[in-house]
Amino acid sequence: MDKRIKVGLIGLGQRGNGLMNNILKIKDTLISAICDKFSDRLDNAEKRIVDNGDPAPFKTDDYLKVIACGVDVVIVATSWNNHVEVALSAMNAGVPVAMEVGGSHSIEDCWALVDCYEKTNTPFFFLENCCYNIDEALATSLVRNGVLGEVVYCQGAYCHDLRSEIAGGIDTHHYRLEEYKNYCCDNYPTHELGPISKILNINRGNRFIKLVSMSSKSLGMKHYIKNTPIYADRLKDIEFKQGDVVSTMIQCENGEMIVLKLDTTLPRLYDRNLTVSGTKGFYCQSTNAVVLDKGEFDHEIDKYSKAFGSDEKYNKYLPEEWRAITDEQKKAGHGGMDYIMLRHLFDALKTKEKKMPIDVYDAAVWMSITALSEKSIKEGSMPVDCIDFTRGKYKQFKPLDTFKYPYIRCKNKIN
Ligand SMILES: NC(=O)c1ccc[n+]([C@@H]2O[C@H](COP(=O)([O-])OP(=O)(O)OC[C@H]3O[C@@H](n4cnc5c(N)ncnc54)[C@H](O)[C@@H]3O)[C@@H](O)[C@H]2O)c1
Structure with a gap:
């Protein structure tokens, strides 16, 4: 059985494709489901995945079907106005969600995210790569x-x-x-x-x-x-x-x-x-x-x-992650920050952490x-x-790493 982390990628526009550059190269992950409203974007994404040597993904224009198809995480890279509804559906179904950035016009939507997380305890990662x-x-x-x-x-x-x-x-x-x-x-x-x-x-x-x-x-x-x-x-x-x-x-x-x-x-x-x-x-x-x-x-x-x-x-x-980064990881998106962020997401999923570094x-x-x-x-x-x-x-909430850096691992003490 394929032990890789199964990713459902929802939204296959500029950012969805950019994230794919990274995920296709990360050995312990597999994009097993993809979703977009446009069929040509679905077909292009499927081709990229198959050309990478991976099995053809489940393809759909209905994000609820991605959430229901047995993925380990859904990544939401759709337009700003529907991030929250997708994230709420995923959390309610107990599927960890990583949601792309963008502001919200609705304070109620922001509360809905918090309330749903507190009700379901489903891991939620906000993909603020900067x-x-x-x-x-x-x-x-x-x-x-x-x-x-x-x-x-x-x-x-x-x-x-x-x-x-x-x-x-x-x-x-x-x-x-x-x-x-x-x-x-x-x-x-x-x-x-x-x-x-x-x-x-x-x-x-x-x-x-x-x-x-x-x-x-x-x-x-x-x-x-x-x-x-x-x-x-x-x-x-x-x-x-x-x-x-x-x-x-x-x-x-x-x-x-x-x-x-x-x-x-x-x-x-x-x-x-x-x-x-x-x-x-x-x-x-x-x-x-x-x-x-x-x-x-x-x-x-x-x-x-x-x-x-x-x-x-x-x-x-x-x-330390910035000192150890490779040229390939830097080239995979935004000079390397996307790789480091996604690595944190996938590591947190593997160790079944409930609290994400950006929550x-x-x-x-x-x-x-x-x-x-x-x-x-x-x-x-x-x-x-x-x-x-x-x-x-x-x-009461404490920075994740009070020593130095709350969301990038840094073991070496600096004198
Ligand atoms: N972190 C970054 O560096 C970065 C960079 C660019 C964009 N973004 C974020 O990524 C997200 C997408 O931006 P983009 O520029 O790629 O937009 P885009 O319009 O190029 O892509 C969005 C895609 O989502 C699809 N979509 C929208 N609603 C959908 C639905 N209900 N079901 C299925 N598919 C749906 C659209 O068809 C489109 O293909 C935004 O939240 C944006 O803020 C982040």
């Missing part, structure tokens, strides 16, 4: 090891020019087109907020208290469509509610402040811009700099620029920022209370 990326891993390890002192402020962003993906939805059915037409909010907060929350021990002794969001006007998509012949005529009448830049400030119970930025419809470079400022120094992802207040700090830009790239000097703080409480509180930012913007950028989805248990 928590596993090398930069975020280094920043977290620097904090855990006290290098930056006590953290006071974190900022992060999702800056990604997605104009062609959004407009292209008219041909690809990509969900972002409808999202940008109908909502104005921070629709994708978790890539930056996930790592920041781990750094600040959110849900594990700390929590978000309130937020304020503000949006710019919306011009980027209109301008892009007008100047892009393949869309100019077909999309000319569409109005977009989504502002081009949305900023959100979050206050934490332990006194830290977080600033997030969503910037996806103007020409710009990709950047997550993680910055962690503590009493002894700061980490800045955009310049790959670690700057400590020990004589090397100078606030003049010409002197600061000498610190660009200085994070290499701190490689000893990297978790349902993390998912609920990070996803809820979308709905709360929408509310704040609608109310003229008024402060909005954040929600404690742990119902007070965050005071």
Whole structure:
């Protein structure tokens, strides 16, 4: 009998295929069931699996049939608006679920995830891969090891020019087109907020208290469509509610402040811009700099620029998985973070762990920022209370590894 972990992959668009790059190479897993609404996507995915030397998977356009077909885990890589219904069905059936990222417009949906998990105790993993990326891993390890002192402020962003993906939805059915037409909010907060929350021990002794969001006007998509012949005529009448830049400030119970930025419809470079400022120094992802207040700090830009790239000097703080990673694992998706995340998922399933490193409480509180930012913007950028989805248990919940790094294994003590 095939002893490999049987994966049911639901959603075979860009991300489903990206995840497949990794899973097909991971020897102790098998994609045994696949699901999408489009038959050509099902056929392409089946071909990739068979070409990899694996048996043809069970194919269906009904995710309930994947949940019922005897898989060990379902991975949900569908559009944002149906993640929760799939995850609830899987948890209710006792099938562990790994759910892709995205914000939620509904606080009720976030509560539904938490309530279902607490009722069923079915393992739930939120696939926030940026928590596993090398930069975020280094920043977290620097904090855990006290290098930056006590953290006071974190900022992060999702800056990604997605104009062609959004407009292209008219041909690809990509969900972002409808999202940008109908909502104005921070629709994708978790890539930056996930790592920041781990750094600040959110849900594990700390929590978000309130937020304020503000949006710019919306011009980027209109301008892009007008100047892009393949869309100019077909999309000319569409109005977009989504502002081009949305900023959100979050206050934490332990006194830290977080600033997030969503910037996806103007020409710009990709950047997550993680910055962690503590009493002894700061980490800045955009310049790959670690700057400590020990004589090397100078606030003049010409002197600061000498610190660009200085994070290499701190490689000893990297978790062991980032030191042992192979070129093949790096190439399999997003520079290696996807491989490390999936390895954690599959290892947790093999050892039948009930608690996942990124759990349902993390998912609920990070996803809820979308709905709360929408509310704040609608109310003229008024402060909005954040929600404690742990119902007070965050005071007892401990970081998974109090030594250093809560979600990447790191055995070596750093002196
Ligand atoms: N973690 C990352 O780095 C990363 C990167 C890209 C996308 N994502 C996430 O992955 C998810 C998918 O994004 P994408 O860009 O691949 O979108 P996509 O539109 O390319 O793919 C989504 C797929 O899901 C299918 N689908 C939707 N509803 C379905 C249903 N009810 N039953 C079966 N199939 C259904 C669609 O037909 C489509 O093929 C989103 O949640 C997104 O936020 C994560």
